[in-house]
Amino acid sequence: MLRFCFVLCLLCWCTLLQAGPYIEIPKLSDRVTDLTGTLTPDEKKALENKLADFEAKKGSQIAVLIVPTTQPSEIEEFGIEVADLWSLGRKGIDDGLIFIISKDDRKQRFEVGRGLSGVIPDAVAKRIIAEIITPYFQKGDFAGGINAGIDKIISLVDSEPLPAPKQKPTQNNENGFIFLLFGGLFAGSLLSSTFGRVAGGLIAGVGSGLIAYWVLGFGIGAILIGLIVFFLISSRFSGGGGGWSNGGGGYYGGGGRWGGGGSSSSWSGGGGTFDGGGASGSW
Structure with missing residues (x-):
């Protein structure tokens, strides 16, 4: 009996080792989070600027997350965990969207906030992945695929009559x-x-x-x-x-705080909610 328990524990341990390390969901601080080094600094900066400009114009929050793998979770389970943690989109409007790329698994997913499910239903998100993004990824052009997909998302959200963003003092x-x-x-x-x-x-x-x-x-x-x-x-x-x-x-x-150190570059979600809407695909 003791030998049996020892062998069983050993098998469980080997299974855990084979499964690989658990990917911890990163804390949200930037619009583009690349844990794989896939994007160059210039590509990442250009994409972040595009998303920041759109948020300032429309109010909707869009983020890109590139991870090596989502294992042991499937990308759908991983995606909703990210969405719950990050809370992208404005509270009560729920106009957030996350594009997740699991590079080693060769999978991708759009996690769509509730407020955008009308303009980006699951079928539309699926077509964007299959028809626009995947051809780029198959050629190894990740920056091109991400930008092409995000551009399509932006054009769709821009056509949606959402509440105007609150203007912040510049x-x-x-x-x-x-x-x-x-x-x-x-x-x-x-x-x-x-x-x-x-x-x-x-x-x-x-x-x-x-x-x-x-x-x-x-x-x-x-x-x-x-x-x-x-x-x-x-x-x-x-x-x-x-x-x-x-x-x-x-x-x-007393007035020194007005001209003090620069504002933090950290970025956070606006309190939006997700209900699992979106689509996944592979390449």
């Missing part, structure tokens, strides 16, 4: 914010010598806020500029130029 808006803020403080310092601290601060604050709204086009930033200018001019100026020097030094230290 770096230009941040620079404009800083410029208008300091401009308002400078104007307020001049006006306060003529109209007094409170009146000068009020004029400078209102003026700065109106100009910010006209130039930057977002109300919260304009209101914030106006309030900061009014508060600093009316409360910090206790005298002549010396007061400005001391007050300005304190302000500059």
Whole structure:
């Protein structure tokens, strides 16, 4: 009996060794995740830029994942696990899509979010794989196949009437914010010598806020500029130029976060959901 248990354990161990290492789902940080080194840095960057531009325009999130294998899982099981972990697409709109390539298994799959299942049903995803992508992959042109497939996906999603993406403040808006803020403080310092601290601060604050709204086009930033200018001019100026020097030094230290280190390049999903829709294929 002891020998039988030993042989059984040995067989199980050999089976696990033959199955190979388990591929851990990578943490989402980029639109293109290549664990095989298939794409060159330039190819990866160009594809990421394409997907980023489309997300900024349409709002939908598309990602590409290249792994050596999905074993011991089938690519369909692996795909839904990736989709659940990454949560691509906007929450409530569910307009995410993941293109998975399992290179050593010679398999590929589109994992399609719920919100895109109407414009990219399973049959359409299957045709894109078979008719557009597979011929490239069979020739060893992975970059060409991925781009051709993604271009088709983008054209389909672009035709779908989805909610417009929320506009995020750009770096230009941040620079404009800083410029208008300091401009308002400078104007307020001049006006306060003529109209007094409170009146000068009020004029400078209102003026700065109106100009910010006209130039930057977002109300919260304009209101914030106006309030900061009014508060600093009316409360910090206790005298002549010396007061400005001391007050300005304190302000500059507080505003350092606007011009600090660059924003993180990390990227994450928007909370979208998947229900297993999509298609798989091989080459």
